[in-house]
Amino acid sequence: MSKEIYLDGNATTCVLPAAIDAAVQAMRDCFGNPSSTHATGLQAKAMMDSVRQRAKRLLGVGNGRIMFNSGATEGIQTAVLSALCALRERRERGEAIGSLLVYGATEHKAVPEALAHWNRLLGLGLELKKLPVDADGRHDLAALRALAPQAAFVCTMAANNETGVVSDLVGIGATLVGSKALWMVDCVQGLGKLPLDLGNTRIDYAPFSGHKLYAPKGIGMLYVREGAPYTALVMGGGQEAGLRSGTENMAGIAALGAVLAALEEGGTFRSPTELYGFREKLATSLRAAFPGIVFNAPFDKALPTTLNFSVPGLSSKELLDVFDAANVRVSAGSACSAAKAAPSYVLDAMGLPAWRSSSAVRMSFGPLAGEEIIDEACTRIERCGQALRNAGLMDTPVSGTVVPEGLLQLSLAGNHTWLLLDAPSRQCIVIDHQAELGERIDSLLHSHGYKVSARLSTRDGGAETDSFVFGAHTVRRAALDSSHTGYLLCSGDKVDYAFTGLAALSGLAGKLPADALVCAGREEVNACCTSLRAEAQGSMAGADLNLDSIALARLLEAHPQAVLVDVRETYEQAACIPGGRAAESVPLSRLAAFVPGWLDAVDQPPLVFFCRSGNRSAKAAQCLRRLGYRNAYSLGGGIALASPALALAA
Ligand code: PLP
Numbered sequence: 001m002s003k004e005i006y007l008d009g010n011a012t013t014c015v016l017p018a019a020i021d022a023a024v025q026a027m028r029d030c031f032g033n034p035s036s037t038h039a040t041g042l043q044a045k046a047m048m049d050s051v052r053q054r055a056k057r058l059l060g061v062g063n064g065r066i067m068f069n070s071g072a073t074e075g076i077q078t079a080v081l082s083a084l085c086a087l088r089e090r091r092e093r094g095e096a097i098g099s100l101l102v103y104g105a106t107e108h109k110a111v112p113e114a115l116a117h118w119n120r121l122l123g124l125g126l127e128l129k130k131l132p133v134d135a136d137g138r139h140d141l142a143a144l145r146a147l148a149p150q151a152a153f154v155c156t157m158a159a160n161n162e163t164g165v166v167s168d169l170v171g172i173g174a175t176l177v178g179s180k181a182l183w184m185v186d187c188v189q190g191l192g193k194l195p196l197d198l199g200n201t202r203i204d205y206a207p208f209s210g211h212k213l214y215a216p217k218g219i220g221m222l223y224v225r226e227g228a229p230y231t232a233l234v235m236g237g238g239q240e241a242g243l244r245s246g247t248e249n250m251a252g253i254a255a256l257g258a259v260l261a262a263l264e265e266g267g268t269f270r271s272p273t274e275l276y277g278f279r280e281k282l283a284t285s286l287r288a289a290f291p292g293i294v295f296n297a298p299f300d301k302a303l304p305t306t307l308n309f310s311v312p313g314l315s316s317k318e319l320l321d322v323f324d325a326a327n328v329r330v331s332a333g334s335a336c337s338a339a340k341a342a343p344s345y346v347l348d349a350m351g352l353p354a355w356r357s358s359s360a361v362r363m364s365f366g367p368l369a370g371e372e373i374i375d376e377a378c379t380r381i382e383r384c385g386q387a388l389r390n391a392g393l394m395d396t397p398v399s400g401t402v403v404p405e406g407l408l409q410l411s412l413a414g415n416h417t418w419l420l421l422d423a424p425s426r427q428c429i430v431i432d433h434q435a436e437l438g439e440r441i442d443s444l445l446h447s448h449g450y451k452v453s454a455r456l457s458t459r460d461g462g463a464e465t466d467s468f469v470f471g472a473h474t475v476r477r478a479a480l481d482s483s484h485t486g487y488l489l490c491s492g493d494k495v496d497y498a499f500t501g502l503a504a505l506s507g508l509a510g511k512l513p514a515d516a517l518v519c520a521g522r523e524e525v526n527a528c529c530t531s532l533r534a535e536a537q538g539s540m541a542g543a544d545l546n547l548d549s550i551a552l553a554r555l556l557e558a559h560p561q562a563v564l565v566d567v568r569e570t571y572e573q574a575a576c577i578p579g580g581r582a583a584e585s586v587p588l589s590r591l592a593a594f595v596p597g598w599l600d601a602v603d604q605p606p607l608v609f610f611c612r613s614g615n616r617s618a619k620a621a622q623c624l625r626r627l628g629y630r631n632a633y634s635l636g637g638g639i640a641l642a643s644p645a646l647a648l649a650a
Pocket of ligand 1: 010011070071072073074108110157159160161186188189208209210220
């Protein structure tokens with residue numbers, strides 16, 4: 001396996017070795033309860049106090065307070081609860097508090113969710129108001145100026161987690177001069193990356209999270225300005241001077257302390273100049289790999305450690321898949337599901353076109369990144385670009401790669417389009433074309449020199465003739481029911497494949513040969529291909545369909561002739577660093593083309609399908625099982641969970 005390159009630092013980071021050592025030491029040697037008055041407790045308390053002092057120095061909190069908690073989501077709740085309780089009291093005293101809870105349109109979801117939750121629970125009835133951002137992702141100060149007189153509480157962030165855009169906190173502070181509003185700044189993405197001098201600002205609350213900067217998950221801090229109202233979220237034994245009850249997470253505090261020490265003492269983390277250099281290298285490789293790439297945040301207004309980009313014609317899922325295959329971990333800029341990527345609310349708020357917002361990818365690293373890793377990342381990025389270009393996904397002429405031929409399935413949002421490709425004549429038939437796939441199909445065909453000879457629709461019976469010759473096959477039209485036309489791909493009199501669109505399979509008995517492979521038009525009808533005989537017999541999935549790595553090792557030992565089948569797409573396979581156990585390559589989009597060969601084999605060996613996460617391989621194995629191939633399996637959890645000992649190509 002090639003070494004993983006982790007470029008998702010804004011989601012979380014690994015733990016600094018010194019932080020691991022500090023946590024272990026806190027658990028092994030300094031395990032006392034800091035509330036105990038004996039020596040063991042006092043030692044623990046001394047450690048905790050020294051971490052707190054360090055945090056206070058680093059963040060310049062002046063007379064403000066720093067309390068330890070579980071992370072930023074808790075810090076945000078505490079700040080919101082504190083502000084809203086104070087507002088309620090002020091209002092009960094007859095003071096004018098304003099009517100708005102203002103929050104930046106690009107805030108982490110924890111902020112508006114917490115505001116809505118506590119506003120409802122406390123019965124405040126204040127109005128949540130989104131503060132717009134400009135095209136660069138920065139808060140619109142003119143809008144804030146207009147809202148300020150009615151603002152009761154303002155929530156902004158130091159730097160954005162999706163784009164890295166750094167807020168103009170000085171400008172926001174200046175805009176709020178004269179306003180009585182309380183102010184929270186979510187500093188999660190700013191720690192260690194931005195100079196913070198909290199005591200010299202009018203910021204009332206600032207939550208931090210350890211795991212975004214090389215401390216473990218489950219430890220965080222909240223800054224509270226001297227004199228800012230405070231209401232405890234957790235009551236009990238009065239720990240943290242009564243601000244947050246519950247015995248402290250001492251291992252977490254010790255680990256956070258080691259990170260803060262590294263920040264304060266220097267020598268561990270890269271300088272801003274080095275980080276800018278790393279971003280330049282990554283951006284140069286990205287531009288070379290993906291011509292047409294657009295960066296979604298201006299570099300001069302963003303942290304150097306975050307690159308958010310979109311590539312015309314490529315979805316974030318495709319980019320994530322290819323990067324993951326190359327063992328480069330990045331994340332989608334938007335919440336993407338298997339079916340369709342949801343647009344990013346952050347990029348939407350910046351007014352970016354929908355395609356950029358729904359296909360964005362975020363690449364982020366931390367200040368611990370090393371030159372060698374960045375250089376290796378650049379090599380892999382260029383490899384990924386090459387893999388996608390060779391697969392015909394970027395509308396550039398390709399050479400030296402295998403020309404796709406036969407049957408190809410393209411799916412979008414659960415709808416299937418089928419392409420029949422005749423390589424000798426470079427002719428293609430498109431069945432049930434989807435407009436959203438238009439560019440993808442054009443680029444695929446164009447790259448490999450194919451021309452569309454017919455577009456057929458199972459919905460309107462688009463073919464003019466009842467049958468026509470296509471390469472070595474004949475395509476025949478078949479009436480399926482009142483609203484669906486089928487197309488049959490035949491070798492002589494034998495129907496090899498039947499394309500049936502949305503027609504219910506249960507109604508097709510007698511209209512198609514029982515063993516013809518049926519390729520439906522929608523996921524719910526069938527994910528890959530099936531036959532009427534298979535449908536009549538019912539499922540053969542069985543509980544043993546998914547193998548874990550132990551079961552796989554056993555199966556391979558008992559059946560050395562077993563075949564591993566990689567169902568990832570060709571560009572993912574090409575992005576893999578060569579090595580690992582030999583596997584047959586059958587992308588899921590090509591599965592239907594391979595099914596007859598497997599079904600006709602005399603000695604059906606075990607077939608173990610695998611992919612990145614186990615979803616596509618499960619579809620492949622289910623398809624084969626349903627069609628009567630008993631020995632079909634899926635590697636559950638995918639390559640991600642397979643034991644490295646199996647050394648699958650990754
Ligand atoms: N705020 C920002 C800007 C974040 O990026 C995150 C984490 O993704 C959070 C808040 C929540 O932090 P935690 O995971 O510590 O609860």
